[in-house]
Amino acid sequence: MSKELDRLDRKILRALQAEGRLTNIELAERVNLSPTATAERVRRLTREGYITGYMAMLSPQKLGRNLLVFIEVKLDRTTADVFDTFAAAVKRSDDVMECHMVAGGFDYLVKARVAGMEAYRQFLSEVILPLPGVRETHTYAVMEEVKAVSALPV
Template identity: 60%
Template sequence: MNPEPVDLDAVDRSLLRLLQEDGRRTTLDLAARVGLSPTGASQRVKRLFRDGFITAVRAVLNPAKIGRGMLVFIEVRLDHAAPHIFDRFAEAVAKAPEVLECHMVVGGFDYLVKARIAEMADYQDFLKRVILPLPGVKETHTYASIGDVKPDALLPV
């Protein structure tokens, strides 16, 4: 079991939980919820940003409303284990706007790609245009999501 980060006290953890739930909370609201003055809450939040505990605040969009309703996961196996192939693959996949996440993994394949497309009819084009031309791609297996069980989970703090 991993030890708890030593730089966070109960107030910091409360602030992190509250901001994960709603990043638009005002300083006044945060202060009231954690029992600090607005200045104290503001200073804490600034420190959490400065120390890298909070890395961004952004809006969570409805994928279907912007034409990205289909979520797919793609296992990718590369044909070589050479470092330059992995580097070229990572550089190329980072440029693909459909790709939300890409993780290098251990196991039966090399990368797990998470992508959003309009609908399944567009998937073949996405595969041919984006995934298969990537450097070193030998094999892919795709899994289409048919329902969100726990999307965008909050981190426990």
């Protein structure tokens, strides 16, 4: 059973979102709690699903992934088998960073990061367009990332 988050839980979550490599002692100092109590709270927050993992943020530019694109995908039919096939294919692609089924004028919004326009053309023709049910796509190439955060308000 999940316990309601209190002020200290929220402080812990904010601190870990900002700097996931904090040691338990550093975290305890930041939230003004004993290391033992801090460790227990982190274990509970993890057990209850508030903390789902830790990762390093990498530079797309240093790794040669300079082009960020968003692709609207419209399907010609919206059946469970088409949804399942589409979802399985995008999950296999290393270029896809996010994929969301959406309500509105199209069916999926795909966020992908590739080396450049040539790599994007190859990704579109080899991954997205061959999928069964894909009727239409619209691509938006990002010219400038104005805001890109992964931290949630806590």
